[in-house]
Amino acid sequence: MPLNLSQEKDVIAKTKRDRRYFGLIFQSYAKAIYAYAYALTKDKSVAEDITAATFSLALDKINDFSWQEVSIKYWLFQIARNKLKAHWRDKNKLVFNHDLIDQQLGSEAGVDILNRLIDQETADRLDAYINQLPNLSAEVIRLKIWEEFDFNQIARITGKHLSTVKMAYYRGLAKLNDWLSI
Amino acid sequence: MDKNHKIKLVKAIKQSKSRYEPGQDTMAEIKRQVFVSTPPTRYGWRTFTANFSQPAYGVAGLVVAALVLAVATSGWYRPAKLAGYIQQTFIFSFNKFLPLHMSIAYAAGQIQAEINRLQDKSNLVHTVTRLIMYKPNGQVDQQITYDLWQDNASARFKNIVEYADGPVVQVNDGFNRWDLDIKDKTLNVEHYVNVPAGGQPKAGDQVKLLSQFQQILDHQTDLKINQGKYNGRPVLILSFSDDRAWRDKDKPQTLYYEYYFDADFKFIGQKTWRLIGGQKTLTEEMVIDKYEIIKRDQTDLDKIFKFDRSQTEDLKVTEVYRDAVSLEVMTPTPPPTGPQSDWQTYINDRYQIKFKYPDNYAISQNSNCTGVTNNPDACLLTLILDPNISQFVPKAHFYLVQGIDKVLISGQIFIIKFDTKQKSWIVTSGTQPQKVLPVWGRTLLGQEIIMAENGGSQIYNNYYIIPDYEENEVAVFAFPKNFKVYCTQAMYPNHLELSRARCKQFIKQIVDQYDLGDDGDDILWLPDEYIQSVYAQADKIIKNFQNPLSGMSQSAPTYEPIIGANEKIISGQLTNDCKLKVVTNQQTFLLPTGYGQDDLNLKCNPANYRLVQATVSNSGKYLAFIDIDGGIDASIKVYSIEHGDTVTLNNFGTSGIFGVLFLPNDALMVGSGFKGVYDEQFVTAFDINALFSNYPVNIDKTAMLFTDLSSHQKVVRLPDIGRDYTGLEYDQTKNQLNLFTESSPSADTVQAYELEELLP
Structure with missing residues (x-):
């Protein structure tokens, strides 16, 4: 059960006294961080490392974390983003699996994919389209729609200007719409 | 974009998240990585034991561990080099709160006020306390006995604790207990218990630990009093746990305490547990061996307290370190191979390093680690150690580098570095076969020291490399071995002539002193003997180096995360x-x-x-x-x-x-x-x-x-x-x-x- 803001504040205060309470924070956000890292790296083991490193650092630094009426999730994503940056720096590039995208796109263009997506409740194919978007657009769309961060928060997490983030989001959505309307 | 279409699109994107979420096994593995640390096999020596689990340093770890094992089983460690382990473990467990540097004048005032106050008392309580430290296997590791004189009517007291390396004076001002640790020149704050008003505490009572310092309370949990038995006696037990990171870079460790009080709420003993290998293990016990009420006229407070204000030369707060040394409450016995008692101490709280250096030295911070690494990001700290002999005498340096493999000491011919394949420190060159550098010595805390010389056309240094394999940090002292003075170089660009004249004068002095017969030259290789005399104390400085992060590492805790803690x-x-x-x-x-x-x-x-x-x-x-x-x-x-x-x-x-x-x-x-x-x-x-x-x-x-x-x-x-x-x-x-x-x-x-x- 996700924590509400009030519970989260309480849990963080308790965690500063008793590290075991961090389990609640972990339980609430580990999947989201993993999904974010996995979506951006397309590598499960890297996503696992990033998630573990994010929460380990957060646990180490929890005493430095000051509550500002914003979910700790925001802080966790900032840490995860930095971990991803370090990963990208080491890898020297973003990881994209174009073969997978091509394979997933297949030859079904022209049908009402969107309705089928919803009917099938899978969204796999849409995901292939998202992966074809520019990196920032894909990341912003996921942060916005998956995690419901506002644009200001996304700008801070990604280190981009607010206007850039908004543009990446709307252009990405428009692009997806175009592709899906073919 | 059509609104309905957009809603569908957003909904579909939201649904796509599920395909990226981890399975149960992945979550379990991540959870293990976050919450479970590799447990140490022995507290205080984690640096060495931890090496076993690091394949990269496995061989070095085995060698070091074998040495440690030999030392530990021989009994030689008690008074000798590894005394640092015991001492540090003890100090950190006993004086467990953050050190507070403050004016010795204040401490002196506190002590004197206590003496004055106790002058009015007819009775004093004298107790003899035994502090026992246990090895993880339950055997007694170390015992320290100390006397304590206490005002019978209040919690105020004064005691002198005999540590292995000197005494510590403790003063209780009725609110906090001030510990004056002569060796570290610090005053530490400890708590004492505030018994609930209205009589004796009973089972289930909550008690407060008072302190001016909120951070102490922040870390203490589960405060409670229960009834129980201690050494067969019915007692009230004050129990609480305390978890904190001892230093910024450490993971917090939970300690569990029990304080035992008899029916009169007289303190009769205390036990401390910590998690070792995931097990709650008794590590320390304090036993009150003697409790007597002595007549005030049977003793002399001044003798008990032995505080000689006249020996305190300078009480300026800004010179607290110097002051502390001059506060000879009792005569500290310096370690036989250690530095002189009047040496100064360099302490860096951020990196938790400490070393002593002669009083004539000046230490200043430098800007880069170019001498020992070509990676600017790896440079944590660099210091200049100036023996204040002459501006023409080469300075020693200290470096702290992040990353064993980032150390690269390049000379004109040789390179010194850590070979990750051989797991050894090597010296290599383009023309000669590489050579493995042996362990030259060990620090007070038992860290290995590798020594090698390297340099170029003007200076040769002796490099003393002190690796911390666990923290992946390397401390390096560079003490000049040879140095060529060039008086043609501008020491002071604005006063070139003056500087050159002084330089030549310096050379003349050296030439005369060592009878070199090379008068009048602008260039001189300083004789080895001269450099050696300047840095005669180098060994002591190096061996006294203490990196608490390795030497007294606390065992890494294993957290079992609480799931559902808000639920009842x-x-x-x-x-x-x-x-x-x-x-x-x-x-x-x-x-x-x-x-x-x-x-x-x-x-x-x-x-x-x-x-x-x-x-x-x-x-x-x-x-x-x-x-x-x-x-x-x-x-x-x-x-x-x-x-x-x-x-x-x-x-x-x-x-x-x-x-x-x-x-x-x-x-x-x-x-x-x-x-x-x-x-x-x-x-x-x-x-x-x-x-x-x-x-x-x-x-x-x-x-x-x-x-x-x-x-x-x-x-x-x-x-x-x-x-x-x-x-x-x-x-x-x-x-x-x-x-x-x-x-x-x-x-x-x-x-x-x-x-x-x-x-x-």
Whole structure:
């Protein structure tokens, strides 16, 4: 059960006294961080490392974390983003699996994919389209729609200007719409 | 974009998240990485033992560990080089709060005020305290005995503790206890207990630990007082836990404390546990061996306190380090191979390093580590050690580098670095075969020191490399070995002529002193003897280097995350299909039971089953219930909402369980016995909080049993009354447990126990 803001504040205060309470924070956000890292790296083991490193650092630094009426999730994503940056720096590039995208796109263009997506409740194919978007657009769309961060928060997490983030989001959505309307 | 289309699109994107979420195995692995650390095998020596688990340094680790093992088993370590381990472990466990640097004038004032105050007292309490440190295997590691003089009428006291390397004076000002640690020149703050107003504390009372420093309170949890026994004596036990990172870069470690007080609330002992290898292990004990009230006129306070204000030369706060050294409350005995007592100490709190250096040295921070690494990001700290002999004498340097493999000491010909394949420090060049550098020595804390010389056309240094394989940091001292003075170089660009003249004068002095017969030259290789004399103390500086992060590393804790900590159990009830229905303040769920395991179609009538005795602890953290195992054996199980697990406390076989109840402190009382066998009736007390405090280390996860109940359970055989006992009740007014034989407890109570008699 996700924590509400009030519970989260309480849990963080308790965690500063008793590290075991961090389990609640972990339980609430580990999947989201993993999904974010996995979506951006397309590598499960890297996503696992990033998630573990994010929460380990957060646990180490929890005493430095000051509550500002914003979910700790925001802080966790900032840490995860930095971990991803370090990963990208080491890898020297973003990881994209174009073969997978091509394979997933297949030859079904022209049908009402969107309705089928919803009917099938899978969204796999849409995901292939998202992966074809520019990196920032894909990341912003996921942060916005998956995690419901506002644009200001996304700008801070990604280190981009607010206007850039908004543009990446709307252009990405428009692009997806175009592709899906073919 | 059409609005409906956009909604569909957003919805579809949201749904796509699920394909990226981790499975249970992945979550379990991530959780393990976050919450479970590799446990050390021995506290205080984690640096070495940890190396075993690091393949990159496995060979070096084995060599070092073999040395440590040889040292540890020989007994040689006590007074000699490894004394640092013992000493540091001790200081950090005893003076466990953050050091507070302050004016010695203030300390002197405190001491004097205490003397003045005690002058009016006719009686003093004199105690002799023994502090015992245990090895993880339970053997005594070290004992220190100290005297303490205390005002009989208050908590104020003054004592002198004899540490291995010198005394520490402690002053209690009635609010905080100030520890004056002469060696480290610091005053430490400790707490003392504020007993609740209105008399003696009793079981269940909450007590406060007072302190000016909020950070102390921030880390202390589970403060409570219970009754119990200590060395066979009934005592009040103040218990609490304290977890904190000792230094910024450490993970916090939970320590568990118990303070024992007799019936007069007189402090008689204390124990400390810490998690070692995931096990709560007794590491320290304080025993009051002697307690006597002495007449004031039998002693002389000035002699007891031995504070000679006249020896305090300079009381300026800004020079607190120098002041501290001159405060000879008692004469500290410097370590025989260590630095002089009047040496200064360089302490860097951020990187937790410390070393002593001669009084004539000046230390300043430098800007880069180019001498020992070509990676600017790896440079944590660099210092210039100036012996203040002459501006023309080369300076020594200290470097702290992040990353064993980032160290690269490049000379004109040779390169010194760590070879990750050989797991050794090597010196290499383009033309000669590489050579493995041996361990040259060890620091006070036992860290290995590798020494090698390297340089170029103007300077050759002796490099003393002190790697910390665990923290992946390397400390390097560079002391000049050879140096060529060039008076043609501009030492002061704005005063070139002046500088050159001074330089030539310096050269002349050296030439004359060493009879070099090379008068008048602008260039001179300083003689080795001269450099050696300038840096004659280099060995002592290096060997005194202390990096607490390795030398006294605390064992890395293993956290079992709490899941569901906000939840409290409200009730538990057997359902018709033989499940235990648990209602919490957040949800309702079913737990499996042993009923009906062999017959899935069995219907349970709660009224006919013993499980009806499911009972919730006062804290709402636990639900205890009687279950059946194997279709016949009665067992007591406890469900923990924090951990989401049901654990079997005890299997009572075919004997009956006639009562289950929680006491206010979550201790569980269970009455059991064979029906009709009147001399085999028992009451068993389980300390549930204590049992779950080590979850899941003390649990057999296959059988879901506590692996060792011995220290947290107590069994009392009930007297034969010629009838079966039928129930238990807790009498809050009298704080006792009543046992009765019929359905009416008040009318048929046949036995009553003080809780103290029953609790483990």
